[in-house]
Amino acid sequence: MGLFVVFEGLDGSGKSTQARRLYEALRSEGVSVALFHEPGGTVLGEEIRRLLKSEAITGITPLSELFLFAAARTQLIKEKLGPAITQNQVVVCDRFTASTVAYQGFGRGMSLEVVTKINDIATDGTIPDLTILLDISPEDAFERHKSRHDLSKITFENDISLGVNQYSIHDNSDERFEKEPLSFHRKVHEGYAQMAQADPQRWFVLDATLTPDALTACIEEKVKKLI
Ligand code: TYD
Numbered sequence: 118m119g120l121f122v123v124f125e126g127l128d129g130s131g132k133s134t135q136a137r138r139l140y141e142a143l144r145s146e147g148v149s150v151a152l153f154h155e156p157g158g159t160v161l162g163e164e165i166r167r168l169l170k171s172e173a174i175t176g177i178t179p180l181s182e183l184f185l186f187a188a189a190r191t192q193l194i195k196e197k198l199g200p201a202i203t204q205n206q207v208v209v210c211d212r213f214t215a216s217t218v219a220y221q222g223f224g225r226g227m228s229l230e231v232v233t234k235i236n237d238i239a240t241d242g243t244i245p246d247l248t249i250l251l252d253i254s255p256e257d258a259f260e261r262h263k264s265r266h267d268l269s270k271i272t273f274e275n276d277i278s279l280g281v282n283q284y285s286i287h288d289n290s291d292e293r294f295e296k297e298p299l300s301f302h303r304k305v306h307e308g309y310a311q312m313a314q315a316d317p318q319r320w321f322v323l324d325a326t327l328t329p330d331a332l333t334a335c336i337e338e339k340v341k342k343l344i
Contacts (some may be wrong), residue, residue: 119202119206119208122247122248123210124210124211124248125250126309126325127305127306129261131329132211135329135333139209143207150209151206151209153193153210153211154211155186155189155212156190157193158198159192159196166189182225183217183221183227183231183232186217187236187238190240219305219308219312223304224302224308247321247340249336250313252325255305257325
């Protein structure tokens with residue numbers, strides 16, 4: 118039986134590792150499975166990914182950003198993800214529409230109605246059967262991220278309005294989203310929490326600070342019950 122499983126979470130939650138592990142585990146058991154990541158997976162999608170992550174793209178409006186993610190998604194669905202579902206494959210996708218709700222809706226503050234409408238158009242009704250949220254606090258995600266970067270290139274700014282330290286990463290990498298302040302990632306985190314709470318049947322929330330092996334075991338147990 119086919120199944121559409123999506124991994125979601127903040128940057129640094131470990132979801133790409135878990136998506137790959139699930140894919141490998143199912144494949145080694147002879148399950149017909151496909152692995153995708155968003156944005157990307159097609160020639161157009163990878164170009165859009167490069168653009169979206171590039172710091173050279175300055176002044177992009179939230180709506181332009183939303184349309185670019187939607188364009189990458191609709192191309193992936195048309196070319197690859199949709200056919201895999203039609204062929205009853207198990208489809209594992211690293212990020213999907215919930216990322217757009219969390220990042221563009223909650224993070225950028227775009228109308229959730231507009232984001233949902235664009236998501237619906239882009240997906241033409243393709244809905245995940247299960248969304249696995251690797252839940253990590255923005256602070257822990259930041260620490261993980263920081264440990265992967267040269268500490269000397271990270272600056273800490275004082276955000277007086279929030280009364281907390283606001284972290285920004287000023288290194289030479291081209292990760293536009295990773296340079297967003299902690300306050301942005303807090304909103305994204307809140308968005309994920311609200312979506313998971315609103316639809317507990319389709320969302321499976323795991324503590325991303327568990328060991329990778331413990332997470333893999335929980336995920337495999339959950340997914341294998343559904344196949
Ligand atoms: P990526 O390197 O794939 O990050 P990660 O490994 O955390 O998935 O970069 C994708 C970035 O794009 C990530 O910061 C989240 C963001 N994003 C959105 O803002 N909206 C979306 O709809 C999607 C799919 C991703």
